[in-house]
Amino acid sequence: MSDDVLVKVDGVSKKFCRSLKRSLWYGVKDVGSELFGREGGHGELRKNEFWAVDDVSFELRRGECLGLIGPNGAGKSTLLKMLNGLMKPDIGTIRMRGRTGALIELGAGFNPILTARENIYVNGSVLGFTKQEIDRTFNEIVDFAEIGDFLDTPVQNFSSGMKVRLGFAIAAQMEPDVLLIDEVLAVGDAAFRSKCINSISKITNHSSVILVSHSMPAVARVCNRSICLKDGVNAFEGQTPQAILKYLDFLTVDSSLSSPDGLLKDCKLRISNKDKENWSQEITMKSGEGVDIELSFSLDTTVNDFCINIGISDGDMNPAIQIYSLRSHPAFMNNRANGSEKKISATIDNLPLKSGRFHINVYIAEVRSDYTIGRVFGSLLSAAVINVVDHYPGFAPVQLVAVWRD
Amino acid sequence: MDRPLKETVYSPDSELLSFGRLLRSMLSDLLNSRELAWRLMVRNISAQYRQSLLGYAWAFLPPLFTTAIWVFLQSQKVFTVADTGMPYPVFVLTGTVLWQTFVEALNAPLQMVNESKAMLSKINFPREALILTGIGQVLFSFTIRVFILIPVYWWFEVPFQAGVLLALIGVLALIALGITIGLLLTPLGMLYQDIGRGLGFGTQALFFLTPIVYPVPQASWAETLVTLNPVTPLLQATRDWLVLGQTGHLDGFFWVCVLTLIFLFAGWILYRIAMPHLISRMSA
Numbered sequence: 001m002s003d004d005v006l007v008k009v010d011g012v013s014k015k016f017c018r019s020l021k022r023s024l025w026y027g028v029k030d031v032g033s034e035l036f037g038r039e040g041g042h043g044e045l046r047k048n049e050f051w052a053v054d055d056v057s058f059e060l061r062r063g064e065c066l067g068l069i070g071p072n073g074a075g076k077s078t079l080l081k082m083l084n085g086l087m088k089p090d091i092g093t094i095r096m097r098g099r100t101g102a103l104i105e106l107g108a109g110f111n112p113i114l115t116a117r118e119n120i121y122v123n124g125s126v127l128g129f130t131k132q133e134i135d136r137t138f139n140e141i142v143d144f145a146e147i148g149d150f151l152d153t154p155v156q157n158f159s160s161g162m163k164v165r166l167g168f169a170i171a172a173q174m175e176p177d178v179l180l181i182d183e184v185l186a187v188g189d190a191a192f193r194s195k196c197i198n199s200i201s202k203i204t205n206h207s208s209v210i211l212v213s214h215s216m217p218a219v220a221r222v223c224n225r226s227i228c229l230k231d232g233v234n235a236f237e238g239q240t241p242q243a244i245l246k247y248l249d250f251l252t253v254d255s256s257l258s259s260p261d262g263l264l265k266d267c268k269l270r271i272s273n274k275d276k277e278n279w280s281q282e283i284t285m286k287s288g289e290g291v292d293i294e295l296s297f298s299l300d301t302t303v304n305d306f307c308i309n310i311g312i313s314d315g316d317m318n319p320a321i322q323i324y325s326l327r328s329h330p331a332f333m334n335n336r337a338n339g340s341e342k343k344i345s346a347t348i349d350n351l352p353l354k355s356g357r358f359h360i361n362v363y364i365a366e367v368r369s370d371y372t373i374g375r376v377f378g379s380l381l382s383a384a385v386i387n388v389v390d391h392y393p394g395f396a397p398v399q400l401v402a403v404w405r406d
Numbered sequence: 407m408d409r410p411l412k413e414t415v416y417s418p419d420s421e422l423l424s425f426g427r428l429l430r431s432m433l434s435d436l437l438n439s440r441e442l443a444w445r446l447m448v449r450n451i452s453a454q455y456r457q458s459l460l461g462y463a464w465a466f467l468p469p470l471f472t473t474a475i476w477v478f479l480q481s482q483k484v485f486t487v488a489d490t491g492m493p494y495p496v497f498v499l500t501g502t503v504l505w506q507t508f509v510e511a512l513n514a515p516l517q518m519v520n521e522s523k524a525m526l527s528k529i530n531f532p533r534e535a536l537i538l539t540g541i542g543q544v545l546f547s548f549t550i551r552v553f554i555l556i557p558v559y560w561w562f563e564v565p566f567q568a569g570v571l572l573a574l575i576g577v578l579a580l581i582a583l584g585i586t587i588g589l590l591l592t593p594l595g596m597l598y599q600d601i602g603r604g605l606g607f608g609t610q611a612l613f614f615l616t617p618i619v620y621p622v623p624q625a626s627w628a629e630t631l632v633t634l635n636p637v638t639p640l641l642q643a644t645r646d647w648l649v650l651g652q653t654g655h656l657d658g659f660f661w662v663c664v665l666t667l668i669f670l671f672a673g674w675i676l677y678r679i680a681m682p683h684l685i686s687r688m689s690a
Contacts, residue, residue: 024598027597027687031593031684034679035676036420037422084530085682094417095415104529111449111453114449118452122449126442
């Protein structure tokens with residue numbers, strides 16, 4: 001193992017059991033075979049078992065931050081627990097060098113009845129600090145957690161955000177060689193999340209960090225390399241932007257029509273590259289190119305004037321772009337007489353998106369006589385998909401072009 | 407980095423295969439867990455009594471109450487007991503206090519582990535800390551109970567003797583025996599709740615097979631059962647040391663202590679090497 005490689009994972013697999021009764025019994029058997037000095041792994045699956053982590057290998061050096069991403073149930077947390085020594089792998093070996101710190105569940109070990117002050121000492125020693133170390137960093141912890149006024153309040157009266165802040169503040173004082181972080185940034189407000197991300201980046205300077213998260217912006221910001229897991233298998237390893245694309249591919253979102261009062265029916269959207277007439281539900285384009293869209297639907301005969309709002313969201317379903325028809329077109333009129341199908345088409349000249357998968361969502365809303373927008377008649381989410389290809393590894397959804405002068 | 411980094415290897419191989427390494431890490435974890443155990447103990451004890459009106463009284467009310475009932479029944483001649491060699495209330499109260507200490511030690515490992523499941527499955531801390539915490543809590547509540555023994559002994563004019571110091575060893579032996587049995591049952595008890603339930607039921611049955619409220623019965627099946635019970639010699643000897651200053655149960659005491667030490671070590675190893683497997687099953 002070369003000198004600055006701190007984590008070496010070699011062909012690691014772990015199996016879980018779907019049935020609880022059997023799982024417990026296998027547990028008894030596994031302890032039994034451990035007692036009889038079993039050597040090597042259990043390579044074969046028993047009844048009702050499956051591989052939760054399947055033959056994963058990687059290396060991590062000091063100063064590197066590895067993102068571990070993948071859909072729910074991909075095996076990320078299981079892998080992290082094996083790295084932390086909480087569970088043993090069934091096959092393969094894990095070598096960890098130096099002191100390992102883990103932010104797996106912040107505030108595990110908090111006692112709700114005790115005050116924040118008392119819990120800082122308890123939680124600190126659970127994480128392996130001595131009393132002197134905690135004394136020394138006590139003020140930093142309190143400052144970081146921003147709980148100054150609540151130091152002598154029982155933790156049970158804390159909001160969940162405050163608990164997580166306190167938990168992170170204590171854990172962030174660790175100076176580990178390897179730091180494992182499991183989705184702890186999900187709670188807490190934006191300001192605190194960004195504080196956490198900064199402190200993780202700072203730790204990365206002198207440690208190896210492995211970050212499990214579903215927040216792609218956070219992964220993109222701190223991880224120089226990422227692994228995308230799917231069903232326990234390493235589906236992609238490499239640059240973070242590409243790993244995120246792979247992850248978003250795994251998130252399939254089905255298109256869904258919703259209309260609370262049943263006023264919108266038979267809504268369909270087709271898209272095509274601009275002027276190419278390749279109508280489809282899914283197209284591929286270069287960043288900055290345009291698209292033609294064609295919408296067909298029928299609205300209830302009671303509906304009068306309406307407008308269309310098109311939302312484009314990224315693979316994580318975060319909104320990226322919005323296009324209101326009212327900005328450039330007067331209200332549309334419904335075919336009130338027979339309520340027959342209505343067809344509307346539009347051209348968007350320029351979509352400066354980052355590379356990745358984008359969903360087009362359509363909303364149809366009332367336009368009142370005073371030209372304000374009223375209630376929403378119905379929506380079609382993920383009506384079509386655009387795959388954008390771009391040379392630049394952006395993490396913001398919209399990539400604009402400036403005029404530069406030197 | 408100038409300091410050499412310690413390398414930790416996780417593999418499917420049984421830890422028993424490298425026994426020397428296992429022993430070294432058991433010892434170092436035991437040493438490293440002292441501070442954590444202390445914190446957890448202070449945490450548990452202060453939290454336990456903070457949400458209670460009677461507070462520490464809960465440590466000695468149950469044995470006091472049990473003793474009162476038995477003394478009452480005996481005074482009403484509901485049953486008769488053979489000569490106990492000391493005033494009956496002293497005999498029962500001492501027996502109950504010692505028994506309670508044993509039962510608490512017996513339940514401690516499983517109870518501690520079950521209470522700390524969330525911590526166990528998320529944080530890698532020395533697992534020995536939980537057991538040390540349990541022992542500490544048992545010792546703490548025993549200490550409180552000593553304070554009710556003192557006025558009762560004074561009232562019945564039990565003389566203070568040097569044997570009391572030996573009784574301290576007796577109490578430690580009772581706790582060690584309880585912890586040992588508890589440790590051996592913990593892995594199975596973490597998987598199946600049957601163990602926890604059985605433990606409650608079993609200690610009730612064992613109460614009547616231990617000379618707590620009556621001395622060892624003479625020449626009967628009951629005598630054999632009571633004599634085979636490993637708690638018997640420990641409890642008898644400790645009570646004798648406390649009240650009489652000397653005991654006639656030294657042989658039994660000695661052999662139970664030797665067996666306890668051997669099995670305590672085995673239970674410790676079992677607890678350690680079973681833990682990762684149990685955690686896999688808990689959070690799967």
